[in-house]
Amino acid sequence: ELKVEQNPLFLSMQEGKNYTIYCNYSTTSDRLYWYRQDPGKSLESLFVLLSNGAVKQEGRLMASLDTKARLSTLHITAAVHDLSATYFCAVDEGGNTPLVFGKGTRLSVIA
Amino acid sequence: NAGVTQTPKFQVLKTGQSMTLQCAQDMNHEYMSWYRQDPGMGLRLIHYSVGAGITDQGEVPNGYNVSRSTTEDFPLRLLSAAPSQTSVYFCASSYSIPAPGPEAFFGQGTRLTVV
Numbered sequence: 001e002l003k004v005e006q007n008p009l010f011l012s013m014q015e016g017k018n019y020t021i022y023c024n025y026s027t028t029s030d031r032l033y034w035y036r037q038d039p040g041k042s043l044e045s046l047f048v049l050l051s052n053g054a055v056k057q058e059g060r061l062m063a064s065l066d067t068k069a070r071l072s073t074l075h076i077t078a079a080v081h082d083l084s085a086t087y088f089c090a091v092d093e094g095g096n097t098p099l100v101f102g103k104g105t106r107l108s109v110i111a
Numbered sequence: 112n113a114g115v116t117q118t119p120k121f122q123v124l125k126t127g128q129s130m131t132l133q134c135a136q137d138m139n140h141e142y143m144s145w146y147r148q149d150p151g152m153g154l155r156l157i158h159y160s161v162g163a164g165i166t167d168q169g170e171v172p173n174g175y176n177v178s179r180s181t182t183e184d185f186p187l188r189l190l191s192a193a194p195s196q197t198s199v200y201f202c203a204s205s206y207s208i209p210a211p212g213p214e215a216f217f218g219q220g221t222r223l224t225v226v
Binding site for chain 1: 214
């Protein structure tokens with residue numbers, strides 16, 4: 001059974017600081033996704049990582065995937081208030097297998 | 112381009128009532144799924160479908176039924192609502208592999224309260 005664990009679950013960080021969110025998963029999948037959710041809203045796709053060593057960047061966020069370690073990271077550079085949200089990673093095992101989500105990391109960026 | 116449309120956005124049910132949550136997508140995606148989101152639990156899969164006429168159970172299927180008669184629609188039925196089904200429900204769709212853009216697209220959610 002595929003399990004996905006994120007840490008930390010809660011993160012309060014100051015504006016301008018850097019931090020990393022970790023996503024571990026239990027199978028040999030090479031398909032990992034990061035989503036953002038604002039309070040009361042739906043999920044928005046941030047990154048799709050489909051191979052070992054994949055790295056994608058968008059603004060102050062950078063995601064990477066190490067399939068051998070079964071680990072993905074979401075790195076936040078010089079945080080700003082607008083990044084406050086809940087971030088989810090999700091994994092599937094390819095084919096027609098469903099997405100399995102981590103419990104999410106609630107990020108709060110404070111001045 | 113509407114994407115994934117869920118209705119209703121909010122619903123209050125009494126214990127024992129039944130209802131159907133609607134989900135429609137206009138992207139010709141084969142894959143559709145229903146999740147529920149509860150505080151501290153992330154998103155848990157209820158049911159999913161890999162194409163018209165094909166459905167399968169997810170992690171938490173009890174108390175819910177689905178059908179997939181068309182590619183576009185994937186309704187979720189609560190047969191006899193219970194307070195434990197109070198949650199936010201999300202419908203998602205995506206292409207199957209191989210295809211471009213494998214990420215799932217989510218509807219806006221249905222906030223359901225069972226009293």
